[in-house]
Amino acid sequence: MQTxxxxxIDAFAYGMVLFVISIGLSVTMGLMRVVNLAHGAFxxxxxxxxxxxxxxxxxxxxxxxLLAVVGTVIIAIPIERLLYRRIYGAPELTQVxxxxxxxxxxxxxxxxxxxxxxxxxxxxxxxxxSADLGFRSIAVHxxxxxxxxxxxxxxxxxxxxxxxxxxxxxxxxDNASMAAxxxxxxxxxxxxxxxxxxxxxxxxxxLGAELLPVEPYYALRYMVTFLVVVSVGGAGSIPGxxxxxxxxxxxxxxxxxxxxxxxxxxxxxxxxxxICVFPRGLAGRAR
Amino acid sequence: MKRAIIAAFAAIILGxxxxxxxxxxxxxxxFSGPFALQGKNFKAGIDAYMAMHGTTVGDDTxxxxxxxxxxxxxxxxxxxxxxxxxxxxVQYLAGFYFTPDAMAVTPILKQADVPLIVMNAATxxxxxxxxxxxRTSFTTWQTSTPIAKVAHDAGVAKVISIVSDYGPGIDAENxxxxxxxxxxxxxxxxxxxxxxxxxxxxxxxxxKDSGAQGVFAFLPSGPTTLGFVKAYNENGLxxxxxxxxxxxxxxxxxxxxxxxxxxxxxQTTFHYAVSHDSPENKAFVEAASKAIGxxxxxxxxxxxxxxxxxxxxxxxxxxxxxxxxxxxxxxxKGLSWISPRGPVSIDPESRHIxxxxxxxxxxxxxxxxxxxxxIQTFEKQGDPGLAxxx
Numbered sequence: 001m002q003t004x005x006x007x008x009i010d011a012f013a014y015g016m017v018l019f020v021i022s023i024g025l026s027v028t029m030g031l032m033r034v035v036n037l038a039h040g041a042f043x044x045x046x047x048x049x050x051x052x053x054x055x056x057x058x059x060x061x062x063x064x065x066l067l068a069v070v071g072t073v074i075i076a077i078p079i080e081r082l083l084y085r086r087i088y089g090a091p092e093l094t095q096v097x098x099x100x101x102x103x104x105x106x107x108x109x110x111x112x113x114x115x116x117x118x119x120x121x122x123x124x125x126x127x128x129x130s131a132d133l134g135f136r137s138i139a140v141h142x143x144x145x146x147x148x149x150x151x152x153x154x155x156x157x158x159x160x161x162x163x164x165x166x167x168x169x170x171x172x173x174d175n176a177s178m179a180a181x182x183x184x185x186x187x188x189x190x191x192x193x194x195x196x197x198x199x200x201x202x203x204x205x206x207l208g209a210e211l212l213p214v215e216p217y218y219a220l221r222y223m224v225t226f227l228v229v230v231s232v233g234g235a236g237s238i239p240g241x242x243x244x245x246x247x248x249x250x251x252x253x254x255x256x257x258x259x260x261x262x263x264x265x266x267x268x269x270x271x272x273x274x275i276c277v278f279p280r281g282l283a284g285r286a287r
Numbered sequence: 288m289k290r291a292i293i294a295a296f297a298a299i300i301l302g303x304x305x306x307x308x309x310x311x312x313x314x315x316x317x318f319s320g321p322f323a324l325q326g327k328n329f330k331a332g333i334d335a336y337m338a339m340h341g342t343t344v345g346d347d348t349x350x351x352x353x354x355x356x357x358x359x360x361x362x363x364x365x366x367x368x369x370x371x372x373x374x375x376x377v378q379y380l381a382g383f384y385f386t387p388d389a390m391a392v393t394p395i396l397k398q399a400d401v402p403l404i405v406m407n408a409a410t411x412x413x414x415x416x417x418x419x420x421x422r423t424s425f426t427t428w429q430t431s432t433p434i435a436k437v438a439h440d441a442g443v444a445k446v447i448s449i450v451s452d453y454g455p456g457i458d459a460e461n462x463x464x465x466x467x468x469x470x471x472x473x474x475x476x477x478x479x480x481x482x483x484x485x486x487x488x489x490x491x492x493x494x495k496d497s498g499a500q501g502v503f504a505f506l507p508s509g510p511t512t513l514g515f516v517k518a519y520n521e522n523g524l525x526x527x528x529x530x531x532x533x534x535x536x537x538x539x540x541x542x543x544x545x546x547x548x549x550x551x552x553x554q555t556t557f558h559y560a561v562s563h564d565s566p567e568n569k570a571f572v573e574a575a576s577k578a579i580g581x582x583x584x585x586x587x588x589x590x591x592x593x594x595x596x597x598x599x600x601x602x603x604x605x606x607x608x609x610x611x612x613x614x615x616x617x618x619x620k621g622l623s624w625i626s627p628r629g630p631v632s633i634d635p636e637s638r639h640i641x642x643x644x645x646x647x648x649x650x651x652x653x654x655x656x657x658x659x660x661x662i663q664t665f666e667k668q669g670d671p672g673l674a675x676x677x
Contacts, residue, residue, distance in 0.1 A: 003492070003496065006492050007489065013488070014486045111323070115584065116327075116584075117542070117583070117584060118542060119545065120545045129521075130521050130522070130523055136492075136522075136523075137521075137523040138521075138522075139521035139522070142521075211486055211514060212510070213510040213545065215510055217321040221321075221510070222485075225485075253486065254489075256484065256486070256489040256490065257489035257493055260478045260479065260480045260481075260493070261452070261478070261480075263480070263483075263484075264483060
């Protein structure tokens with residue numbers, strides 16, 4: 001019984017970390033219809049900024065996180081204006097080629113500027129060490145990731161479903177020209193959503209750095225995982241992504257505990273099964 | 288027709304070798320991509336050797352030609368080696384970070400009349416594939432066997448083995464198991480996890496549930512090692528007194544700054560620590576640091592490359608610059624010298640390097656940096672893996 005609880009806790013924590021890192025991609029792919037393979041690259045930029053701020057400038061963790069999010073968004077603004085704007089509404093293949101190109105450029109630059117070694121983001125004392133849950137101990141930063149994941153999920157859901165901005169965003173996504181005719185500044189809506197998605201990527205990169213360490217190949221190494229989460233959850237759906245992360249995190253963790261030799265067999269088996277039954281993902285919208 | 292082409296090949300190679308006064312050495316390694324750091328270390332070791340010993344042997348000038356092979360890719364490795372032999376007319380092939388890449392090259396050596404000096408690839412079997420292979424690095428068997436004795440001496444009787452599911456991981460598992468059972472210990476469980484594992488918490492839970500007093504681990508250096516060592520600490524295994532044993536790949540110097548306090552006290556066995564205290568190593572580290580630029584990036588492949596160059600220089604000396612692979616290899620059989628890692632020799636039978644294996648503990652230096660402190664020496668270790676595969 002204790003083992004079951006243990007696995008459940010690990011699965012929940014892993015799922016939430018996955019969620020925080022992947023949700024930004026769900027926003028770009030589902031709401032903006034851009035297959036953004038550079039998502040991992042933005043997460044990596046966030047990680048590098050936070051690492052640099054914390055290790056070389058000696059700033060606190062909270063400041064480093066904030067700086068990572070803001071800094072990544074600032075870096076992303078010219079990229080959005082000059083490159084991404086051309087591929088909104090373009091065929092998927094064009095988007096894939098362009099964003100994978102951006103990813104390779106960022107990998108090259110990161111390798112050149114920061115070198116190929118691993119970078120860490122030192123945690124504040126409050127997040128170090130482990131907390132005792134009575135029947136086992138768990139790293140405090142995992143609990144922190146769970147809290148952050150829930151907060152991000154709640155915040156995004158509220159912003160998209162309940163606010164005027166969310167209404168405009170959904171309108172622009174469903175029919176850009178009609179929304180524009182009704183006086184919605186779609187360009188600004190897109191720019192803001194892109195900034196939010198990039199900011200979330202950076203936040204996820206920093207928060208997940210304990211699990212997925214920051215190094216130049218981060219951008220490609222974990223890309224498949226991010227894409228799987230989005231396609232299983234249904235692009236653009238916050239509850240869908242949350243559900244997908246928890247289900248996949250659970251299956252992956254249980255499989256790894258009980259039958260590590262099988263590797264990610266169960267993970268991908270679950271992905272195939274879910275996609276067969278729900279081709280648009282667990283909570284995907286029909287077009 | 289085929290025979291004629293081969294004859295033509297041989298004629299070109301032999302003909303050019305005899306009159307060449309520039310001796311070319313083709314070095315294949317990962318100089319870009321995720322393993323670029325290891326390739327950089329190859330280059331640093333080679334540059335350091337040539338800075339210390341000059342770029343000429345007798346009347347011949349030595350020239351290194353690098354070829355980039357970013358990831359393990361046997362077909363590409365063979366293509367690069369052929370290109371080096373046929374077009375660049377190299378007299379020696381060297382480098383090779385990954386086992387499959389080195390294996391792919393062994394069939395062409397005899398025909399090309401070129402010796403292969405393996406500077407890293409660590410699977411025991413490579414040297415058996417061709418009599419023209421010499422290795423100056425280490426094997427996973429060689430570095431993983433002594434840790435079994437360390438574990439036993441520390442009073443641990445039951446160990447769980449956790450390795451990444453790929454060639455060297457399986458080698459490490461077998462080496463440890465063989466060594467540990469010989470000492471009278473028991474491996475209670477042997478788990479192979481996929482290379483792409485990110486979250487190690489379930490594995491840690493598994494270790495706890497197994498009731499083992501110690502864990503033997505092998506993972507490729509880099510991000511996975513960092514995740515594993517952190518999970519070991521965070522899940523309370525360290526606090527529970529479960530001991531951690533591993534070969535030195537896990538605590539390679541370039542990863543130590545990232546591992547930080549999490550790695551403190553971890554004991555590993557390996558053939559080289561950058562901190563090794565000897566005048567030879569001091570000179571080497573100084574030259575190699577200069578070559579690599581950032582001393583924090585210096586790690587074990589550099590010493591394999593450094594000693595590989597020493598072997599090649601001896602070969603050139605023995606053959607007088609003529610192309611004769613068998614004579615060159617015969618000349619270094621039994622060769623012994625003082626390497627930056629300590630006294631080493633080339634075993635005449637296996638053509639693999641016999642060397643000291645050191646037990647090291649990750650320690651914090653006075654200036655706050657971390658290093659592998661050597662605390663015990665296992666002298667003159669051969670490769671137990673060769674006996675195991677026979």
